[in-house]
């Protein structure tokens with residue numbers, strides 16, 4: 001029995017559908033009954049902050065998909081809450097005797113890293129020390145970040161905002177992250193491996209802006225800013241100073257090429273090529289009727 005955490009999230013929602021399609025036995029962890037009913041699959045109601053609910057959800061479970069919301073604007077004594085949430089799930093898996101965890105992480109995860117890179121770094125270390133078997137999936141940026149204007153960083157004119165370097169990013173469709181997770185959770189591949197997963201190509205934010213605009217009246221441009229300018233913009237959006245600086249520094253590293261490398265992991269694990277940005281747009285006609 002597989003437990004899918006984050007079952008309503010960007011990757012979890014695809015994973016649920018893919019596990020149904022392949023006939024796998026699984027349970028979805030959701031925060032309330034209505035979300036479970038909407039999924040239409042076996043579910044358990046639970047919360048990462050409620051170890052009792054996690055223990056109940058883990059009954060009979062031998063494999064776990066671990067995904068939480070990632071870095072938050074609000075930290076607790078300087079620590080990202082995602083660290084506590086995911087450690088709770090790992091500890092519950094261990095107590096329940098589940099042997100294997102597929103963990104959704106982020107590219108360049110490391111202890112002391114910026115935002116989610118640091119949070120995931122601490123969680124990865126905890127998972128590796130747990131004695132459980134694991135596979136860690138490390139995507140860079142999700143294509144889903146462009147599903148709506150509010151999902152990505154925009155300026156007052158609606159232009160995509162990024163670092164002036166505008167180096168290409170190997171964006172991945174969350175559908176392909178889920179496809180890797182489904183293959184791993186139903187098989188025996190890549191145990192105790194860390195896999196940086198990407199889409200088929202790297203594209204710059206300015207190219208993404210052109211793809212989003214194509215075939216529409218809207219002209220979305222790219223506003224490349226310095227690290228300092230990005231920090232000021234983020235502070236203007238109400239982000240606390242230190243977090244704004246960390247996020248600006250993350251954007252600067254991405255603008256300098258830290259998310260540019262393309263890997264063949266999706267094809268190697270699933271046997272299928274990952275979706276291109278055009279295929280992602282075509283698969284989401286409600287967001288991109290022009291595609």
Ligand SMILES: NC(=O)c1ccc[n+]([C@@H]2O[C@H](COP(=O)([O-])OP(=O)(O)OC[C@H]3O[C@@H](n4cnc5c(N)ncnc54)[C@H](OP(=O)(O)O)[C@@H]3O)[C@@H](O)[C@H]2O)c1
Pocket residue numbers: 005006007008009010011012030031032035046047048049067068069070071085104105106107116139140141142145
């Ligand atoms: N977005 C990107 O570009 C990107 C890139 C690389 C890596 N990542 C990583 O991918 C992960 C997922 O990020 P995302 O933004 O796409 O989030 P998401 O998966 O869309 O949403 C988080 C999921 O966790 C659930 N959840 C939240 N708080 C919970 C709690 N206290 N107890 C139980 N479940 C809870 C949410 O359920 P509800 O429906 O109830 O809210 C939702 O299903 C993060 O770790 C992030 O660092 C993201």
